[in-house]
Amino acid sequence: MPISGFPEWMPPQRMIEQRVLDRIRSTFELYGFSPLETRSVEPLETLVSKGETSKEVYLLRRLQADENAKDDDSLGLHFDLTVPFARFVVENAGKLQFPFRRYQIQKVWRGERPQEGRYREFLQADIDVVNRGELPFHYDTEMPLVIGDALSGLPIPAIRIQVNNRKVCEGFYRGLGLADTAQVLRTVDKLDKIGPARVAEALIETAGATRAQAEACLELAAISAEDGSFVDAVRKLGVDDPLLDEGLNELLQVVETARENAPGLVVAELKIARGLDYYTGTVYETQLRGYERFGSVSSGGRYDNLAASGNERFPGVGYSIGVSRMLGVLFGQNALSVSRSVPTCVLVALPNEDQRPDCVRIASALRRRGIPTEVAPSAAKFGKQIQYADRRGIPYVWFPGEPDTVKDIRSGDQVEADAAAWLPPAGDLHPVISAG
């Protein structure tokens, strides 16, 4: 039976997912990110020390654990790839070259209550750059370009990256005279869920804001611009604070770099906050154009204090593509399809079982030249063998003979062919992914 929150794609959907992952991975490598996988488990104390999702952890217990042995009681499945990466960097700092650029494509788990209908197992594709000591800001400007590139060249909707900077918010709140800036940020983060009126009430009730301060926070959150004009819009609100200045300058660099290299990709959206506690500057969210109502499919940000060892700090900036979430949205809307349900390009028909060795030789010859090939399961009537191909979308059936012939079962065209030389049109070699 299906288990709530643990999605399983059928093979055609998995083929689409793999094509998407191939694009993501090759793009990450084009930008010089090294591959990494960390173990799926972390000690519970590592998991609960960071961020607010720590409460949604799955703990492991050995079925045959001794009563006395506590060894596995403290292991939990990781709920993201950033916390394990930070742990890995500190643990292996002596063996790594800094700044360290890595990508990581793995499953993560969240022990949510099943009735919520949310994923409890899903695939993420992360990039991060971490340095020892200080991490130059320009890496924050590079992240959106990598993600924009990784998710282009695929038959999925274009993305739009919403960017903000926590220093802008915190500096602004502080400049307004609000002391508990973290509480203000958490409250404003609920804007899309509960609306401005209730956010204002909550700011007054829980963050000690006056009506005027609450209104100013909402005005800041309403600012949105595809260019540097957001700086003037913030300035007009009349708040002055050095952290605000620093944040505006950083945010401007992200927006301007994107405008130059990938016009239309990035928008400054000053309501974006990101729930996770470990972000300290830039924050990113990502929407699929036309699918904005499904929320962010990819997010990240700058974290200056996630990893530390003694006096050493390892600040980082990263971005995580929510692959399962993104594909779940698109599959749910039937927005992606694939030209066949198997990798096979050619089915070698079997005239009779005695000829199987010959058919295996033909298949081997085709495979040696990169053509995905199967031999028919049995020496059924050719009509049934063609049906085997047709039901799977296999485009070609090969008939051994003197000479051999190959038939395009879509057009019915049949031509003489030599297994040592024949090639299908390039577009037929592998399954093709398309929109809709």
Place this chain on the structure above:
Amino acid sequence: MPISGFPEWMPPQRMIEQRVLDRIRSTFELYGFSPLETRSVEPLETLVSKGETSKEVYLLRRLQADENAKDDDSLGLHFDLTVPFARFVVENAGKLQFPFRRYQIQKVWRGERPQEGRYREFLQADIDVVNRGELPFHYDTEMPLVIGDALSGLPIPAIRIQVNNRKVCEGFYRGLGLADTAQVLRTVDKLDKIGPARVAEALIETAGATRAQAEACLELAAISAEDGSFVDAVRKLGVDDPLLDEGLNELLQVVETARENAPGLVVAELKIARGLDYYTGTVYETQLRGYERFGSVSSGGRYDNLAASGNERFPGVGYSIGVSRMLGVLFGQNALSVSRSVPTCVLVALPNEDQRPDCVRIASALRRRGIPTEVAPSAAKFGKQIQYADRRGIPYVWFPGEPDTVKDIRSGDQVEADAAAWLPPAGDLHPVISAG
């Protein structure tokens, strides 16, 4: 801190692993296997119903589980990919085309006691063919060819596949007059661990064998041949049984098909039994030549009764490459290396921070033509920037100028170059894996 049994490779090793996985995956697709991933968890009753590893299961528990909610108590991490696949096939039989050929490359977990120093998390790469009703035997002859192909073309030692058939053993034991053939099989399976003398004692003590019967079982187990001569060797032992005949005929087909298509790949080894209870016919194990002492790195077999739904049976045959186990052995012997520790082929040097936008443009131009490129982290002295490349094994440093130049830092050669046209030699484009 490292956690016993949960290995983590450093990025160069992960690059090697990915190259191996790419080869495995592309080979599986060449043979027409469709990709599949199943969820990482199964209900405990699914896991414990099959095979003897069921006792080594990790159960999940939500950290924030309600006292009353029992929902997650019964979920465990899968310990192989065959049991989940069988469950998936039965669950989705109405949506699949049979025979169904799929591959699956995923992590599996075993809740072993930590002190044993065995993997508790590892990666497997499986192929299986499953049919509804009956599965033709010829699929058993195809499996070794696929695995032999998948693990060739890589700088790893050649493999040798040891094959046997449980019908040979069970028929032989039955023909000898031994009733509890399962117990005989389990005992003979310990041959490599405890030696023939102790196996004989155990057969007499636990399986009701006479000394002569025990000796006959050991004589069968000693038979090994690269060709069909094993049939005569078995016949000479003078045991007669129809199941034995059936098994010998099947085993002969596997050996002969391999001899024709991949000479030297397969050997009939009549001591091979495989511990898992669900195999019913052919069984495979795999050794790396020169690393036989490390045991099997890949195994599989025929299972006729693993999946069933009401009156419907879904017999299958499959093979699982123990990717982590195989690479763990080779890494442990320093038998694999990679030419650099990052994917990057070119580092664009940064004359000063103001020129970063120009350097980003150069990097984009190179990436557009598939050349993995990074821009230097800071405008340090060129000597330091070259050192950044050298420490990572990046072969080329690009100097913006009028004109631009590119330097092979291994030879010191520096030439004029245009980012819209320059290409590195093909062997430098991506990291190269080699033996030793």
